[in-house]
Amino acid sequence: MIQSELTPGFLRAFVSSAEWQQQATAFCKRLARERLLTFAWSQEYGGAGATKWEQTALREEFWSAHEPRGAQYMGVNWVGPVIMHFGTDAQKHKHLTEIAAGEEVWCQGFSEPEAGSDLASLQLSAARQDDGSFRANGQKIWTSYAAFANWCFLATRTSRGSRKHQGITIFLVPMDRAGITVRPINAMIGANHLNEVFFDDVALYEDEILGEIDKGWDVIDVVLKHERVGIARYARSDKILRDLWPAVQASSGPGSPELRSAHARELVHARVARLLSYRTLVTTENGDMPNQPSVARIASTLLDQQVAEVAMEAAGPDAVDASEDAALGGWAEDAWRYSRSSTIASGTTEIQRLLASRAMVDQG
Amino acid sequence: MERQWPDEALDFEAGVRGALQRAGGVELARRSEVDPSVRVAVVKPILDELGIRDLDLSGSETEVAATALAVAAAGAFVCPWPLVQQLAVPAALRAEVDAVYLRDGAVRRAEHLDIVGPAAAVDIVTHEAQALRTLDGAGAFVSGMALDPFGVRCELGAESFELAALIPAHVVLAAFWTVGALGTARDLAVEHARDRQQFGRRIADFGAVQWHLSDIALAHDGLWELAGFSLARVIDQTLTAADTLALQYLMLESAQTVFIHAHQVLAAIGLCDEHDLTVLERHVQPLLRRPCGITRTLGLLAEEVARSGFDNLYPIPAAVPAQDRGHRGGQMQLANDGSGLV
Numbered sequence: 171m172i173q174s175e176l177t178p179g180f181l182r183a184f185v186s187s188a189e190w191q192q193q194a195t196a197f198c199k200r201l202a203r204e205r206l207l208t209f210a211w212s213q214e215y216g217g218a219g220a221t222k223w224e225q226t227a228l229r230e231e232f233w234s235a236h237e238p239r240g241a242q243y244m245g246v247n248w249v250g251p252v253i254m255h256f257g258t259d260a261q262k263h264k265h266l267t268e269i270a271a272g273e274e275v276w277c278q279g280f281s282e283p284e285a286g287s288d289l290a291s292l293q294l295s296a297a298r299q300d301d302g303s304f305r306a307n308g309q310k311i312w313t314s315y316a317a318f319a320n321w322c323f324l325a326t327r328t329s330r331g332s333r334k335h336q337g338i339t340i341f342l343v344p345m346d347r348a349g350i351t352v353r354p355i356n357a358m359i360g361a362n363h364l365n366e367v368f369f370d371d372v373a374l375y376e377d378e379i380l381g382e383i384d385k386g387w388d389v390i391d392v393v394l395k396h397e398r399v400g401i402a403r404y405a406r407s408d409k410i411l412r413d414l415w416p417a418v419q420a421s422s423g424p425g426s427p428e429l430r431s432a433h434a435r436e437l438v439h440a441r442v443a444r445l446l447s448y449r450t451l452v453t454t455e456n457g458d459m460p461n462q463p464s465v466a467r468i469a470s471t472l473l474d475q476q477v478a479e480v481a482m483e484a485a486g487p488d489a490v491d492a493s494e495d496a497a498l499g500g501w502a503e504d505a506w507r508y509s510r511s512s513t514i515a516s517g518t519t520e521i522q523r524l525l526a527s528r529a530m531v532d533q534g
Numbered sequence: 535m536e537r538q539w540p541d542e543a544l545d546f547e548a549g550v551r552g553a554l555q556r557a558g559g560v561e562l563a564r565r566s567e568v569d570p571s572v573r574v575a576v577v578k579p580i581l582d583e584l585g586i587r588d589l590d591l592s593g594s595e596t597e598v599a600a601t602a603l604a605v606a607a608a609g610a611f612v613c614p615w616p617l618v619q620q621l622a623v624p625a626a627l628r629a630e631v632d633a634v635y636l637r638d639g640a641v642r643r644a645e646h647l648d649i650v651g652p653a654a655a656v657d658i659v660t661h662e663a664q665a666l667r668t669l670d671g672a673g674a675f676v677s678g679m680a681l682d683p684f685g686v687r688c689e690l691g692a693e694s695f696e697l698a699a700l701i702p703a704h705v706v707l708a709a710f711w712t713v714g715a716l717g718t719a720r721d722l723a724v725e726h727a728r729d730r731q732q733f734g735r736r737i738a739d740f741g742a743v744q745w746h747l748s749d750i751a752l753a754h755d756g757l758w759e760l761a762g763f764s765l766a767r768v769i770d771q772t773l774t775a776a777d778t779l780a781l782q783y784l785m786l787e788s789a790q791t792v793f794i795h796a797h798q799v800l801a802a803i804g805l806c807d808e809h810d811l812t813v814l815e816r817h818v819q820p821l822l823r824r825p826c827g828i829t830r831t832l833g834l835l836a837e838e839v840a841r842s843g844f845d846n847l848y849p850i851p852a853a854v855p856a857q858d859r860g861h862r863g864g865q866m867q868l869a870n871d872g873s874g875l876v
Binding site: 230234405408411412413415419427430431433434437438440441442444445446449462465468520522523526530531 | 727728736738741748760763784835836839844846
């Protein structure tokens with residue numbers, strides 16, 4: 171289905187144009203019709219009730235094809251499950267139905283200029299008004315897919331408690347609401363990938379709050395748990411290693427044995443990253459070993475970068491040439507640029523290392 | 535992919551761990567280094583009491599699991615006995631070969647060779663297996679070398695065997711032994727990071743130390759998972775030569791990572807003879823350095839991938855059809871019915 175529904179040029183790391191976004195939307199609607207979009211969700215919420223292993227197989231296919239669902243993977247992977255966890259009946263009815271139908275594209279309004287890894291320091295304010303509504307003022311940044319999204323999963327500060335984790339509230343906000351401005355940030359990982367989002371006196375309403383007011387950190391905690399295990403990152407690296415194989419095998423002359431060794435080493439690392447991810451699938455359900463999701467994520471994100479380096483080596487002097495007549499068809503530099511964001515997006519490697527080590531130390 | 539260890543195997547592992555702990559844990563290795571007769575006088579009776587040496591890697595699925603877990607439990611204390619070399623030999627063959635060693639060409643030293651019965655060494659490339667005997671006669675010892683504390687000078691004998699299928703068994707058990715030792719090294723580092731106070735707080739709160747601990751966790755857990763994956767392929771008889779070399783490679787890489795980072799966390803105290811970390815690291819070296827090091831292993835893996843492919847999520851195709859590959863590309867041939875080699 172991936173091969174038949176999408177043009178070959180789509181199958182790169184970055185969905186960087188409105189045209190490709192339209193393809194992703196059409197692809198998601200096709201998936202939705204076949205109940206493959208929300209494959210693992212229960213039938214009650216428009217899913218197919220697939221097992222976690224069936225869902226994993228699907229994720230591996232999608233991620234190795236550079237995520238043809240575009241931004242909608244977020245709705246399926248963590249927005250929907252978190253709404254199932256914290257949402258009101260009305261929120262569940264509206265959003266889960268529409269996500270399952272491939273109608274809703276979400277962006278994550280978390281990071282701010284002064285609140286990146288230290289997310290709990292976020293400052294975008296949502297001040298209560300006399301009529302019970304709220305007014306949001308402030309800025310989000312690094313917001314993927316904001317230009318295409320029709321909903322924002324917005325983290326705001328509604329009060330200041332004794333701890334910075336208190337006083338945070340999550341709102342589910344339509345992106346076409348007055349006062350929201352999206353400004354794309356051009357970056358080496360592709361146009362339209364990163365954005366700034368400005369909120370100028372944006373009206374928010376009580377029925378848009380997810381979970382309890384001032385207790386949004388409880389929601390974020392669940393978001394992060396879903397987000398960190400919801401992507402089969404290793405699958406893309408695994409496929410790149412297979413795609414590289416003809417060039418690696420055919421290489422000759424100085425450096426060839428070293429290239430073959432580097433490729434073999436990453437085959438081992440790819441296998442290990444997959445095994446660690448599979449372990450996390452089992453143990454997060456059992457509540458065992460809280461460091462395991464972070465360990466798996468570190469393995470997969472480092473793999474992205476190591477494999478991209480092998481791809482650049484295999485491409486030789488054409489490594490920086492993105493044209494189709496370059497060695498490997500010019501895709502090595504695309505994989506390499508993407509890999510630069512792997513250890514930063516969705517929680518930096520440093521945060522993962524902190525979480526992993528803290529869990530080990532605190533277990534004793 | 536959802537592996538669950540049989541309860542019986544886990545109980546056995548706990549029994550081994552408890553017995554070795556009560557006998558002194560890593561101290562057994564330290565004592566044996568000073569007085570090598572401790573191995574036969576003290577260690578052997580403990581192992582026999584537990585029944586470890588009767589385990590058979592060609593037995594039932596539960597027995598295979600118990601074997602791997604018991605070896606990991608022994609590795610956790612670098613128990614001074616050649617369990618890997620002995621348990622790699624199917625029970626049905628032990629009257630003929632009591633212990634198997636791996637070699638890459640010539641062989642000069644083999645650990646614990648003075649306390650095993652008839653031994654053989656298998657070449658990891660040519661697969662030729664020959665008798666292995668001590669140079670100085672029975673009872674000859676002792677190395678006294680820091681990184682080869684139980685190494686015995688040896689030479690190949692004239693008698694030859696067909697033991698190529700024991701290579702993967704040896705590698706899988708060596709990986710479990712090593713990951714056991716790495717687990718202890720990890721625990722020592724974590725404990726030290728938790729307890730050690732500097733600049734008014736525990737050192738676990740420093741980012742640089744957290745970085746070391748997470749690298750240790752990644753290396754240890756990765757090897758544990760790959761060892762388990764490989765063992766599952768031993769059980770269903772699908773372990774390939776490339777799988778074996780991949781495990782051998784990761785064992786070497788993980789050991790380097792864990793010990794380097796554990797030393798950085800523990801600093802000078804970890805280098806002292808009285809500290810378990812240094813004993814663990816020194817005593818595990820013979821298994822890591824023989825038959826060959828990490829660069830050579832990776833080169834062999836690359837050659838094997840080119841020859842027979844690699845079964846990842848997106849498989850690397852084999853250059854040579856399976857039926858033409860002979861021993862080297864073939865799957866591990868250990869029967870699970872207790873009959874030894876097939």
